[in-house]
Amino acid sequence: MPGTLTVVGAGLMGAGIAQVAAGAGWQVTMRDVTPDALVRGQAAVERSLSRFVRKGTLSSDERDATLARITTTTDLDAAAASDVVVEAVFESLAVKHAVFRDLDRICSPGALLATNTSAIPITKIAAVTERPESVVGTHFFSPVPMMMLCELVRGHKTGDETLQRARDFAEELGKTCIVVTRDVAGFVTTRLVSALVVEAIRLHESGVASAEDIDTACRLGFGHVMGPLATVDLTGVDVLRDATATIYAETGDPKFFPPEELARMVDAGDLGRKSGRGFYRYE
Numbered sequence: 001m002p003g004t005l006t007v008v009g010a011g012l013m014g015a016g017i018a019q020v021a022a023g024a025g026w027q028v029t030m031r032d033v034t035p036d037a038l039v040r041g042q043a044a045v046e047r048s049l050s051r052f053v054r055k056g057t058l059s060s061d062e063r064d065a066t067l068a069r070i071t072t073t074t075d076l077d078a079a080a081a082s083d084v085v086v087e088a089v090f091e092s093l094a095v096k097h098a099v100f101r102d103l104d105r106i107c108s109p110g111a112l113l114a115t116n117t118s119a120i121p122i123t124k125i126a127a128v129t130e131r132p133e134s135v136v137g138t139h140f141f142s143p144v145p146m147m148m149l150c151e152l153v154r155g156h157k158t159g160d161e162t163l164q165r166a167r168d169f170a171e172e173l174g175k176t177c178i179v180v181t182r183d184v185a186g187f188v189t190t191r192l193v194s195a196l197v198v199e200a201i202r203l204h205e206s207g208v209a210s211a212e213d214i215d216t217a218c219r220l221g222f223g224h225v226m227g228p229l230a231t232v233d234l235t236g237v238d239v240l241r242d243a244t245a246t247i248y249a250e251t252g253d254p255k256f257f258p259p260e261e262l263a264r265m266v267d268a269g270d271l272g273r274k275s276g277r278g279f280y281r282y283e
């Protein structure tokens with residue numbers, strides 16, 4: 001049964017989650033810190049829905065009804081009335097802690113509190129709340145309207161009912177879930193993609209092959225839909241840098257040490273598609 005959802009953070013992931021939830025009949029509030037960020041998030045939803053209309057897989061009435069189910073606000077208090085809250089702010093423990101402290105104060109006792117973190121252990125995020133049993137990882141994939149997977153992550157204190165509610169929510173949004181039962185940094189998917197991406201960047205920065213050829217190797221040699229460096233550009237160079245840094249800090253495993261090239265690209269503002277330049281250039 002569709003309910004009420006607040007998505008905290010209207011960036012790439014927040015807008016995508018808002019879109020699929022509204023498409024499934026949920027009343028959605030998107031919250032970000034600035035009106036500009038909300039305008040960008042809403043525009044991203046409109047663009048994405050209009051693409052489905054052009055492809056003929058969505059009617060314009062359905063697009064309009066979906067958009068009408070999404071409201072935006074800079075006021076986190078709007079989360080007070082929500083059944084489910086999904087946090088999709090920057091991949092920073094400090095920023096997520098600030099959001100979860102506020103959510104703990106604002107949200108109703110029965111609310112499901114989910115985080116879309118790519119790599120930070122759920123237990124760490126939940127620890128700043130008085131209700132860690134209600135906190136769970138719902139790791140959606142980008143682009144959310146296209147990608148079928150939702151990786152559910154159980155923190156040390158996540159309750160059985162919370163995990164089941166998270167599964168019901170993700171399945172209502174049309175996703176297939178996997179469950180990560182031990183709360184390790186990077187879970188299953190970010191561990192796997194980081195191992196590949198870090199090695200691809202090391203090959204690139206040491207001049208072994210071009211970005212195009214590394215990506216072609218993975219697409220044509222291994223049947224990947226997208227090469228690892230194009231994946232970094234899509235995900236966000238900063239997001240991948242933060243995720244690998246989290247896994248390295250937690251495990252000490254040098255395999256995940258963020259390559260210097262990744263750090264310099266972030267310093268230079270080359271964040272991938274969202275900034276127009278990463279391993280490739282975008283119009």
Ligand SMILES: NC(=O)c1ccc[n+]([C@@H]2O[C@H](COP(=O)([O-])OP(=O)(O)OC[C@H]3O[C@@H](n4cnc5c(N)ncnc54)[C@H](O)[C@@H]3O)[C@@H](O)[C@H]2O)c1
Pocket residue numbers: 008009010011012013014031032033034037087088089090091092095099116117118119139140141142234235236239
């Ligand atoms: N990019 C991906 O492919 C991907 C995939 C899976 C998971 N994730 C995870 O999802 C989360 C969001 O990633 P993204 O790519 O959407 O990032 P993004 O940079 O596109 O968007 C983050 C948004 O959060 C907003 N924000 C920051 N602090 C806030 C606050 N206190 N309250 C409300 N909004 C706030 C920012 O203004 C920005 O609009 C991260 O934890 C990331 O690791 C990303």
